[in-house]
Amino acid sequence: MPAAASFRPIAPEAAGMPLYRVVKRALLRAIEGGELPPGEALPAEAALAGAFGVAIGTLRHAVDELVAEHILVRRQGRGTYVATHDADRFLFQFFHVERSDGLREVPQVELLGFARERLEDEAAAAALGIAVGEMVVRFENRLRLQGRPVVHDLITVPALLFKGLTEKRLRERPGTIYQLWQTEYGITVVRAQERVRAVAADRGVARVLGITPGTPVLQVRRSALTFGDKPVEHRVSTVHTAVHEYVQTLSRPA
């Protein structure tokens, strides 16, 4: 063994963990912590590998996994960037409603209601990991596709995480909601889980979607998660599936 063996301080929880996962964690911490904000270019791979004291292949392995999770984006010849929430990402990663013929489109959003209140909904509390009675912001949207009302959203977020979220800000937002969460509140949604059931449209939803009460509609309950699988948003979407459908591919293509 060489006398001056290289010394790399490793976090205690990293014992026995592959080196590329240690590097991945370090990158995640930097992104979470704001040292690498969304849209920022990472240092070149060779430079990063040098900074971490690992081979470039090891660095690439770590980056590969983050790219697969849509946390980083590689652009050949240009660099590697921290992913941002733009319209495309919304459409392909988080919006699963399309017309029966396969047409995909960014929906037009109308804000229908807004309230800052104490949470009473136990299911929402469980999904958000907070207690009943905590302050939340709740608001309702109507989404139109090709001009038709298709989706009603009831969105609940903890007031603590979204200080300063007002009706005005929601109304004036330029892009998608997750873009707003990211740019204004520093919260990046990295994945979501959805549970779908069929229900009869109640009066309120029927009015918003312009359908007869009792019409079968999809009810999609979504938990949106940020780093570390921390829940940051709970959403109940009601989808009118006469002309549109909820789609998914099981097992991604190459």
Place this chain on the structure above:
Amino acid sequence: MPAAASFRPIAPEAAGMPLYRVVKRALLRAIEGGELPPGEALPAEAALAGAFGVAIGTLRHAVDELVAEHILVRRQGRGTYVATHDADRFLFQFFHVERSDGLREVPQVELLGFARERLEDEAAAAALGIAVGEMVVRFENRLRLQGRPVVHDLITVPALLFKGLTEKRLRERPGTIYQLWQTEYGITVVRAQERVRAVAADRGVARVLGITPGTPVLQVRRSALTFGDKPVEHRVSTVHTAVHEYVQTLSRPA
């Protein structure tokens, strides 16, 4: 340049294609062609790399992608195997119904009907890529979870691909349907696409599921695909979502 440059014949369509993709294609052809049947162990990575005349890293890159697509399975210390359709794979890759509290379970299947007929359903014809009037096998299943009837399936497959498929064979099958397709008919389902809508239960489905006609239910239309995205099965599932739900995770975890 050395006088005896190594010569590797490449398929014309592989011009400009990365070497690891050429290797991947070769592996896929071997699996499709039956030289590597489901369950078979691949030669060791070092041996395979040698056979292809590529570095082991390149071979691993090709295998990595096939593992990500669930076409190969790696088992450390043992070897790499061509994936088979067992109960676990069915449950996690293709069966998305679970109880509201998250309980996942392999359903009990009852065969309710079987017919060999000329296809009239235009939507099914389009999904299967065959013409109206072609011979198909259609059959119906009822799926129970915790003893309750929860799902009704109407499955359509081209008779040409499933020669010798009889009611008896379906009734006697030991495992999942995709296991039967694979072991008896040499057809491996590698992925599927699903489109979901809410409808009112018609009389037939209501009787099978033990619910009132008109109850809102999920209608899931699935196209199951084999290699090269060739459709091999069309399925319309009707799901009673009082106690169970259709789930999905958007963007996989690490």
Place this chain on the structure above:
DNA sequence: GAGTGGTCTAGACCACACT
């Protein structure tokens, strides 16, 4: 102990994007 996949290294050269 022998054989397998899993990790890590240290380089080289290619393809692409911007200027």
Place this chain on the structure above:
DNA sequence: GTGTGGTCTAGACCACTCC
């Protein structure tokens, strides 16, 4: 042209499984 990510090579050693 310069700098970036993308591909490919050729090894070494580790961790796991089975005999």
